[in-house]
Amino acid sequence: MNPAARSADGSRRVLLMLLLPGLVALGVTFVLPLLWLFRASFASSAIGAFSGGDWTLSSYETVLTDPFYWLVAWNTLVLGFNVAVFTVILSYPIALFLARTESRWRGVLTALAVAPLLTSSVVRTYGWMVILGDQGVINSTLQALSLTDGVVRLTNNSFGATVALIEIFMPYAILAMLSGFGRLNTQLEEAAAMLGANRLKVFTRIILPLSLPGVLTAALLVFVLAISAFVTPRLMGGGRVFVLGTEVYNEATVTLNWPLAAALSVLLLVLFSSVIVIYQRALRALEA
Template identity: 55%
Template structure:
């Protein structure tokens, strides 16, 4: 015959247990506080100030008039010049993104699939340019693409051209420089999204008689599309928000939203208009991110 002893929690023990569980649940929130404060100070508050500034008006002699007005947004939306600036921004983003993805895709796919002992070194070499300032790299491209730069000098020396090509202070030079500057970001975005690319599926297709082109078109490319879209979005967003390269290599002839915001804020001192253009750029970012999320969800389904 065995004796059974039942233990009944007292109200005090139950309260202590709930108190302990509450403290455990609060630990992650306490750990998030420094990050939340940093986001609040560095992003949320400046964003609120920016939006508030966009509703002000510009008075005579570029004086700032406190108001709640949509006049700056009306100026930005109705003026054909700013529509051209927006078009130039989107055009630059699209051209740079397509060229960057096309050039980066084979490298990203190789780095994902290779088993070489040099894989780590090659990966570090591919993203190594990120260790150099974008300003320094842009000045390097100015020296390379100028009328007396290395590119034109080499082409003239070997007789391929008679006069120097205009590769700087224009749209073409800006595209060339931004492609090189943003390729590491495209590689990082695509490599992180190539996890669905399966070598086993490719081998199985090869066993069933599919040639390399069919294997790539039917298996590798569809599975790698999420990574491609991630890299494309990353490069596109960085391009349309880029200021240094269009400002320096464009030579004042490539007008995009970032350079226009800078000019309005520092030269014409029209801060409300600059703020409204910045808000429009943020709205454009939001549209792009929403489209990306809808596309990736559709591919995932």
């Protein structure tokens, strides 16, 4: 074996040794629980989910034939779509400003934009309950200004859950877009302006197309986080917002139907996979 081949073989061995601890940890903490989840979804009873037992499709039959679970899946997709769209719309100007600014305060402003991540989402959800509640800041202000006679229902519904999730996930969207704005080039904008393009054309023809990969990444991240959210829909929905996350919790802890909870979890994973496939195809289309 020539020295170059020996060196390449040694490099591969070192790389494998470096990867091995991470692969083992990934297998123990992710792959094995995922395999157990699939096995549990085919169990005939909650006991069978832990100890083996018979294999059955009854849980999937329940999920696919019960209109309630179709409604839950639809509510989950609608919630995820609304949260992703509005989060990206609100986060885009902030991320674009942080990516373009040359101010010496850029680091501080970026830290402030992502500072909410230092606070638990549970605390922030309770904060939104105070703001949007029947006796909260908004309702109290509207009544004080005589703009409404009664209480405006802003919580215990999908609206409250959507608003809270948008605020909670905005830092994630800002970080994702900042990492995806590497294609932006001010020289292209200056060249377009010299050729007579106004600011609107510069934005629609140059800035927006070049920033779309970052926007898609942020939308994917927020959508996945939103459809898997449990705490915020549970608290802001007041038990009236039914999504897959809350139903998995109910089946696993209230009715103790572990096979059905596992089947719903598998359905959630299918939604994740579908969205990732759509994202990859959209990204390839943009890069083509």
